[in-house]
Amino acid sequence: MVKENYKILKFFLKLIFSIFLGVSISFVIIQNNKDFKQLVQEKLTQSIKQSLVGCEVECQVGSVNLFSPKILLDFLKVGPKSNCEKKFGQNFADKNEGSSSSKGSYNKPFGWECRKLEIGFSIIDFMLGGVIDIHINVQNLKIKSFMIKDGKHFSLTVWPSIMSLFSGTSIEVPTLLKSFSVNRGEIFIEEESGGHDLSVVFSSITKNISGNYKTKISFFDGCMSAYSKKIFDKLSGSAGLDIFYKAQNLYFNLDCKCAVNLQFLSGNKTCFINGKWQEDQGFFDFTSQDKAFTFSPVKFYFINNNLYVDFGFEGDIGDLYDLLMTKKGDFSGKSYGKACLEFGDFGFGLTGNIKLENFKHKDLDICSLASLTFKNNKADHVGSISILRNDGLVINGDFNYDINKNNFSCEFINELEFKLPFLSNWNILPKSSRLKIHGLNGSVINGIAGNCSFCANNKATNSRVNISGDLTFKDNVFNVNGKFDDKKYELSFVTFPDINLKKFIYNDTSGATLLSINALDGDENKFNGFIKFQFLKFFIKNYFDYELLGDGDFKFYGMRKKDNFLLELNFQNGSVSFPNFYNFLNNFKISCKLDPYKKIIVAKNSIINLHKGFITSKKSVIKFDDSLNINYIYAPFIFNNCFINLKSDLFALLSGRMLLSKENNDCPLLKGLTIIERAHLKKNIFSEDERKKYFKGASAPKNNFLQDCACNISVVTKDPIKINTDFINTSANLDLVIKNKIFDPQLSGKIDFVAGSLAFPYKPLNITKGSMYFLQHQSSDPLIELVASNKINKYNVTMYVSGSMQNYNISFESSPPLSEEQIIALLIAGSAQESLNVIAPAIIMQSVKDSLFGSGESKFLGKNYLGKILKPFKNVRIVPSFVDQTGRGGLRGTLEVDLGERARASVQKNFSLSEDTRFELEYLLADDVSIRGVRRENGNIGGEVEMRWKL
Structure with a gap:
């Protein structure tokens, strides 16, 4: 029984094996069969x-x-x-026909x-x-x-x-x-x-588990481009994605951890992306490695089938601009804010706020702080804008954007007073500037249209200027047509691919062109133009309160080279005079380079030709801060044989070298050397009032820059200055240093007088020694030392002046000795007899002081008064005198006649007594020896020999 079962089992095993073998052989034959493969x-x-x-x-x-x-x-x-x-x-x-891509x-x-x-x-x-x-x-x-x-x-x-x-x-x-x-x-x-493309290299595995798909993705590379500009590359990381159905709706879960290189970041470009999406909402975080750029947190969620995205961000303005625009903009600054995006059947909506700090384009300051608030209101976006600049400009505005009509409108107004750059005395009044813009013909697709107006006020002249204009922007062309008070102007420039001026025209009320700038045909980077001199006079008078007189032709040529402007300025056929200087500007030529982003002006090979003299400068540099105020100057220049005429009193030819410099917040400084080649002064150099008039009375523009300008100027003379007044006639050598403010100077150094004379009515005193010493902190009260002497008749008269201008001392000496009253009488009348000095010594002495330290035009001693009266009697003098100061003894008169340099005669008569007339004849044998013959009133005749010596 067991054997039979074994045989049966063996048979079935053989049968199964045979079947399996047959099937396997069949499978092998079939799977390699071409027809089967085709099937x-x-x-x-x-x-x-x-x-x-x-x-x-x-x-x-x-x-x-x-x-x-x-x-x-x-x-x-x-x-x-x-x-x-x-x-x-x-x-x-x-x-893409004919194009290729990686x-x-x-x-x-x-x-x-x-x-x-x-x-x-x-x-x-x-x-x-x-x-x-x-x-x-x-x-x-x-x-x-x-x-x-x-x-x-x-x-x-x-x-x-x-x-x-x-x-x-x-x-x-x-x-x-x-x-x-x-x-x-x-x-x-x-x-x-x-316009955009995305490429990602990855490996993944997806499995269906209980009807849901679960995916694991590994990223090896990836990049994204927009209009041929790469946004990011080198994508790496991993993500888990689950796709499933819930209530017959498709959902997905996402968990990602990635890193990319954001090409628009100026710093560290590596950015990490972490986030999760769960069914109908998600949370993500985008942060650069150096934390300079963050887009976090980003929350996605749905409400009534509308997708909402809440996000906050912080980053560099230049990075965001490079992300959004196709062309690099060279912007800088910090930006941050929060917003909510809504996507639905109506399209999209945006609500939130954005703030910008230290917003610049290259080195050009745009604003220190800007705030933009916006809100989605059905099909409209409404919001407000606030802009604050470091120079005090505050602008507020409101805007509205209709999505359905694609129409945009906004209005801006300045809230506070605003000082204009370069024009320190000018300011824009509060709420006087308005700008309105809207879509052209009802839509921004057609372009932009609007109008603007503002009012400028000059504090120095208390004048106002109203400027208005209508503007349009279409097909990258910006046009403005408006009025400058009652004068018209036109402005036009292109904005793409670069900003270039097309034309600027300024006309007067009659329609004549005062200023014109036009781009050359065929090359918008090149331009030329001209400025009528009457416009220059108007502009400088109204904006700098300085008046120019004359005429001339001002033309210029320029070209744009990358971010720089190369300019050549030419002034020809000129005859421009400057008040109180009376020298004429004939022409000048200046080549300069203007960099608006770095705010630098570089002038080279400048030459200014005057009617008499010229000024040259090989290179000058001027820099401006973010508010367009000058914060750096290096301007060396040389002037040669330049003529000046101050108030028709000082005529001079000047040469020398100067350097105008400024560092950051320091005051501008003018330093250098001035050489007075030749000069002629018609005013009294000893007069404090005259010195103040020259230094403080010069007409200068009411400009803070010039008023704050300090100086350190050395002044020397090549040939002595000639000084001629009614009282003083001399020459002087200067060795001075001028410091402090240029219109409130402090002098140090000295002035040495070379020869000359003081013009007294009878005979001048010759200057033998004279100096003025200016101390740095006492420039308005210099020390003076002056000695003047001459021989008058038989007397050697010497005048001494010492002390300071405000506390001076004047004294007289003579040999033989005389009192000061007698010496003054000798200088005025040529006689030492007590005469007018006895009656009015104080008046005569004051007249001497006024003549020396006043304007030089003494009302008593000057040539304009006594000099003219006594001129016909140059050699004849009538000298009244009393016997004593009480008048007792009667009135006595003397007639003196000069018979030459060494001889004189006199006749004396007492009109109160019956005495005879006295005659006297004197002759100088030498300076210290004289012989005199006398016929006295009693009829006696005698003689005298007088000898003088010093021990």
Whole structure:
């Protein structure tokens, strides 16, 4: 019995083995049969086509394994049907014809392609579940897709095929994708218009667990570009993706940890991306490695089928500009804010606020703080803007944006007083500046239109200027037409690819052009123009309170070279005079470079020709701060043989070298050397009032820069200055240093007088020694030392002046000795007899002081008075005198006559007594010896010999 059972079992085993062997042999024969492979290929192609509805499929079966079972494809290509290809592909082909890309080119809206694809399934699973579970392993997968806009929504053309593949379909044999793995895949997505593209290199594995797909993705590389500008590259990291249905709705969960290099970041470009998405909401964080750029937290959620995105951000303004714009803008500053994006059937809405700090374009300050608040109100966006600059400018405004009409409108106004750059005396009054802009013809698509107005006030002259204009912006051209008070102007410039001026024209009330700047035909980077002299006079008078007289032709030529402007300024045929100087400006030529971003002006090879003399400068540099105030100057210049005439009193020829400099917040400083070649002064140099008039009375622009300008100037003379007044006639050598403010100077140094004389009525005193000493902190009260002497008749008279200008001492000496009253009488009348000095000594002495320290035009001693009266009696004098100071003894008169340098005669008569007349004749044998013959009143005749000596 046991043996029989054993035989039966053995028989069945042999039978099973034979069947298995036969089946295996059959499987081997069948799976290697070409017809079978072809049949499998056709069925597989048909199955994929039915799963991926609307797609064309090409595949090549490499091998079939009926034991596993498994199908290995050598290649697989999936794409849209030809009608879809014609619909989407032709536009893409037209746009990319003749172009190439590192990603390759194609002309289909989407496509799948792989070189190795392995499809495995289980018969047992089919027998147990009635559905064949398919396992797919892909190598070198390439997916290409368009992103198209359908109404207000965007979608991927490859997405329907992905969903069909994952959900499976029921054909002759039901199938279900159970797992899908990709070993080295690449996805390339491009926007339908060709503006954006995305490429990702990855590997992934997807499994179907209880009807839900769970995917693990590893990223090896990736990049994104917008309009040929790379946004990011070097994508790396991993992500987990779960796709599932819930209440017949499709949901997904996402968990990612990635890193990319953001190319628009100016600092560390590495940025980390962390986040999760759970069903209908997600939280993400984008932070650069150096924390300079953050886009966090980012929250996604749905309300009433509308998608909301809440986010906060912080980063460099230049980085954000480079992200949003196609061209680098060279902006800098800090930006931060919070906002909420809403996507729905109406389109999108945005609510939030943005703040900008220290906003600059290159080195040009735009604002120190700007705040933008906006709110979505149905189809409109409304908001407000506030702008604050370091120079005190505060601008507030409101705006409205109509999404449906694509129309934008806003209005700005200055809240506070604002000082104009360069024009320190001018300011914009509060709430006097307005700017209104809106869409051109009802839509910003057509362009921008608007108007502006503001009122400027000059504090120095108490005058106002009103400026208004109508503006338009269309096709990258900005135009303004308006009025400058009652005068008209036109302004036009292009904004793309670079900002370039097209024209600026300023006309007077009659329509005559006063200022014109025009771009050259065929080259918008070059321009020329002219300025009428009457406009220069008007501008300088009204804005600097300085008046120019004369005429001339001012022309200029310029060109833009990258961010710089090269200018050549020419003034010709000029005869411009400056008040109180009376020298004429004939012409000048200046070549300069202007860098508006670095705020630098460099002038080279400047030459200014005057009617008498010229000024040259090889190189000068001026820098401005963010408020366009001058904060640096280096301007050396040389002047040669320049003529000046101050108030028709001082005539001089000057040469020398100067340096005008300024550092940051320091006051400007003018220092150098001035050489007085020749000079003639018609006013009294000893007079304090005259000195103040020259230094403080000079007409100068009412400009803070000039008023604050300090000086350190050395003044020397090449030839002595000639000084001629009614009382003083001399020459002087100067060795002075002028410091402090240029219009409130302090002098140090000395003035030495060379020869000369003091003009007294009878005979001048010759200056033998004279000096003035200026102390640095006592320049208004210099020390004086003056000695003047002469021989008058038989007397050697000497005048001494000492002390300071405000506390001086004047004394007289004579040999033989005389009293000061007698000496003054000798200087006035030529006689030492007590005469007028006895009656009015104080009046005569005061007249001497006024003549020496006053204006030089003494009312008593000057040539204009006594000199003219006594001129006909130059050699004849009538001297009245009393016997004593009480008048007792009667009135006595003397008539003196000069008979030459050494001889004189006198006749004396007492009119109160009956005495005879006295006659006297005197002759000087030498300076110290004289002989005198006398006939006295009693008739006696005598003689005298007088000798003088000093011990």
